[in-house]
Amino acid sequence: MGCHNTKKSVLSSMKTRLVISLLCVLSLCLLNGWQTRFQATEPSSFSNRSSSRDVTILLWYWPFGRSFSLQGDVCWDLYRIPRCRLVDQRSLFPSADVVVFHNRELVQGIHKLPFDLPRPQGQRWAWMSLEAPVNNGNLGKYANIFNMTVTYRRDADITIPYGEILSKAADEHLVDDVPLNKSSLACWVVSNYRNQHKRSQVYKELSAVVPVKVYGRWTKNPLPSRALLPTISGCYFYLAFENSLSKDYITEKLWRNAYQGGVVPVVMGAPLGDYKAVLPPNSFIHVDEFASIKDLGEYLQQLAEDKKRYSEYFTWKRQWKVKLYTDWRERLCKICSQYNSLPQQKVYTDLEAWVNNT
Template sequence: MDRRQDSSPNQGPEKTHPTAFPSIRILFVTVICVSPLLLFGQWWRLLDWAGLRRSTISDEDMGNSVTILLWHWPFGGPYDITGDVCRDRYDIPRCRLVDDRALYPSADVVVFHNRELMEGQEKLPLHLPRPPGQRWAWMSLEAPNHNGNLRPYANVFNLTVSYRRDADVTIPYGERRPKEPEAGDGGGTAGAAPRNKSATVCWVVSNYRAQHARSRVYGRLKAVVPVQVYGRWTGNPLPPRALLPTISRCYFYLAFENSESKDYVTEKLWRNSYQAGAVPIVLGPPPNDYKAVAPPGSFIHVDEFVSAEDLGRRLKELAADEEGYGSYFGWRQEWEVKLYTDWRERLCQICSRYDSFPRRKVYADLNAWARAAT
């Protein structure tokens, strides 16, 4: 209601302004429409409705851009994709990220994250005609045994987006990069081993299963060398801010994967070990898979020892040998490690590879391709 009309001496206290009820109706409709968006965290749709989330890509670049439509955000998302995200954040030009399904007819690539499909939260739009030249991409960062049954997707997808090196678009958890000359410290302590160690071996684990290979190795290893264990399994969880500082006090970290699958090397190596400054003891894919991606001389693979007991004895020797232990940090003089945690950056990588995609590729048996990694 208009306060100026209410306070007018010529208007009685019970007289209502003619526009009062329409205003109330407008307010009611607005609340009804907007509240569900806010309630379910879909604030980005409210921005679209208000016209506040439009791309700032120039018309010229828009015409030359590859449009990547993410059909649904992984694990609920979303991320802010306002503006020219790929160019501004990751120096990848002519790449347009969208999540508005109304743009489906103009999308060059439509990306579907497997977890939501597997759990039934989302479905493939098989009822929609696929525009000529449009490609559908299957995306997953899970090990093969956690991807569910992929047989129904035979002859559906044209591209795979995965941590695997043989995927159409490889999106690893991390990677080694040559160190920029200016990033060094003049040959001082760049390759020196951290000195704040107080524990020999530590392990952070929440999903403990006795049948896992990593559980069997741990059971035999701890009989030879003390292992400090953290995580929900032991009732000793670490808050996020304490994770790296805690691991940094350990000589070695058990970067044990829950799956021994091709190329499956997760943040256990890239973040927990390298960023904390502990030498990773790795168990997962074969040693050659690690050698292909990790900094040289930076890790110890379980398979390189005849037994877990033999490994344990070697770890005790290295913890007492300053020079031997320090040799596992020499890589820091020439290499650095980059983590990939932002789904936007992963999606932008599709544009980097777009021109190399085969024109008529389709995965006749996606399930077989995914299982080939085991």
């Protein structure tokens, strides 16, 4: 009897230990399963939005084949943009948060998208271009590929204009002298002249009303870069005519040639409202503000003769200054500034339609 009871006690103890062991194993499995499941289903936004790590921007190839140094912490050292790692080594593709592709080289067939590589979950591909829509080629084949647009357009995910107006600091509130020792009424620098361009038609009509001095390869009267602004500054007005009438397409013709050349820009390209949205009032003259080109020409003549009214086109310089964007690194670093606020799951199902929405 005592022996039977002892056997029963041993069996009971073994069962208890077995149950406890099974419960422990089950708990570990469940815990491991929950952790694995959490890691697999965790939205990419959780890690992407963390401010404790760098965002890696991989430039797949340099625009126009001209590279810049990426030594050191470029985005912080040059532009004070923190936690932004800018790289161009393709071997870093698996760890890149954003991969940037410049459209020109894709259109020309110089480079291709890396469809042969497994694309990491959460990685975003950015389409970048500073060209007007007419020069971007066939984008129909890029449906459902890109997650981000990087262009001069104000409605792009990352807006990279040719230039912008910035507020002057308190100690900068000095107005540059308006150069009034001008010898020409209007001037225009043009190399890519096409009869079918709207700007060419406007030039022909305007030059029949007022004298326009023309420089550039088209007239076989090119200006070396060092002579560009000094020459333009000798004119009252500069024809900042874009080669394409496109939404937000405002290039260095206005930002550098006119504003930095110390002349009043006569603009044509983007709609009047686009210019008003980004430029100080009374700092430019838009072709669309006149019923005819003849009216425009007569207005320019009258304005040049009235020094007081002409000088009022420069009062904006009391509060504002021009910043030019010329370095691709600054444009790329800007992605990091807005990375955490961008939609996480965005895809351009019809990139061509978006680009051509002018």
